Amino acid sequence: MYEEFFGFKELPFNVTPDPRFLYRSVSHRDALAYVTYGVFQRKGFIAMTGEVGVGKTTIVGAFIDLFEPSLEVAFVFSTRFPFDQLLFLICKDFGLEADGLNKAQMLLLLNEFLIRQNEDNRNAVLIIDEAQNLSPDVLEELRMLSNLETRDRKLLQIMLVGQPELETLLNMNELRQLRQRIPGICRISMLDREDVESYIRYRLDVAGRRGNAVHFTSDSFDEVFHYSSGIPRLINILCDRVLLVAYVANTRVVDGRLVREGIRELESPGMSSGKHRAAKPRA
Ligand SMILES: Nc1ncnc2c1ncn2[C@@H]1O[C@H](COP(=O)(O)OP(=O)(O)O)[C@@H](O)[C@H]1O
Ligand SMILES: [Mg+2]
Structure with missing residues (x-):
């Protein structure tokens, strides 16, 4: 639904395993x-x-x-x-x-x-x-x-x-x-902070980002890393939601605040505490 707004040919954060999107950490x-x-x-x-x-x-x-x-x-x-x-x-x-x-x-x-x-x-x-x-x-x-x-x-x-x-x-x-x-x-280990950033950029590129149609700020990567612990599936789920939040807010800049908004949305349904993660990875 937001593909056109950001100039994607396809959804960048689909959760089906797709070799074309393989990021080689x-x-x-x-x-x-x-x-x-x-x-x-x-x-x-x-x-x-x-x-x-x-x-x-x-x-x-x-x-x-x-x-x-x-x-x-x-x-x-x-x-x-x-x-x-x-x-x-x-x-x-x-x-x-x-x-x-x-x-x-x-x-x-x-x-x-x-x-x-x-x-x-x-x-x-x-x-x-x-x-x-x-x-x-x-x-x-x-x-x-x-x-x-x-x-x-x-x-x-x-x-x-x-x-x-x-x-x-x-x-x-x-x-x-x-x-x-x-x-x-x-x-296989989880991605570190640098990898999380490269991973997100890579998926945006494969999905066919045109120029700078969407821009993730440095603190947005920090937030995604913190939330996901570097687990690609959680990164995908979060980034998909965050892009939706950005689309609704009519902005192409994804910053830390927007990521936190995405996290709140993911956690809100049926959750008593906003601190709880839907699928918290084991340490
Ligand atoms: N190296 C990677 N490059 C791109 N996407 C990945 C990578 N690793 C995982 N993913 C994405 O994360 C999600 C979960 O991966 P999956 O292979 O199903 O995990 P597992 O089998 O370990 O539970 C999939 O949507 C997949 O596309
Ligand atoms: Mg599996």
Whole structure:
């Protein structure tokens, strides 16, 4: 609704992960490099963690976007499935017909599929998002799954993506065999104050800002940083609201006062105290 007023071609602060808007902070760049290295070196297992909204799924999307032609990807959101159900979803996502098959049959089917992919020089990647929800038993079964290999290479790369609790899970004593397989765990960090500023400027540019149609002052970045703790999702939600506030106020200058106004609006519905944050990240 405010796009035209500011001269945007599209909304700059959409919350859907979109690789075109990928801002490469040092941490996001490292994460992309880690994932790429792990998959193409066929490490078998890789793990990426970070707070809610920090950009994990975005990095996964960017990775797939970059290497799509040489990958065969299955993408699964983990809830608390037993392994059989997870296996069924994996087969489905790889495009395999697994209806009515038992576990052994599904494993056989998957194995044949992976061997074919390998012969075609395609790298099969299983991505499990929200992997902090997996049970230790299921993780142990996944380790067995990653044992599928030819003489010299892993047939399946398993990428575990999740909130910081995933690290605690992987560090459990009973999972030490799995843990030893993972080459470090990549943790995406929140943006610092400078990154928050660059991040906002970058998204405004990608959305097609014309000249100086909208100007964020230095103290506006301070306020956004303070509110969001450098979590991109919170930055997006806030900046979207702030642009709306600016539009309504008929101004193209976003300053600290305007950002605080946006924060008040976000916090007001159903909140008893204005000090409360809607989605306060853990420290
Ligand atoms: N590096 C980044 N560049 C651009 N946008 C990002 C970046 N990281 C996160 N975002 C944005 O923040 C929001 C939340 O990111 P997401 O990947 O869903 O977080 P997570 O999976 O860690 O919860 C998305 O709208 C995404 O576009
Ligand atoms: Mg996510």
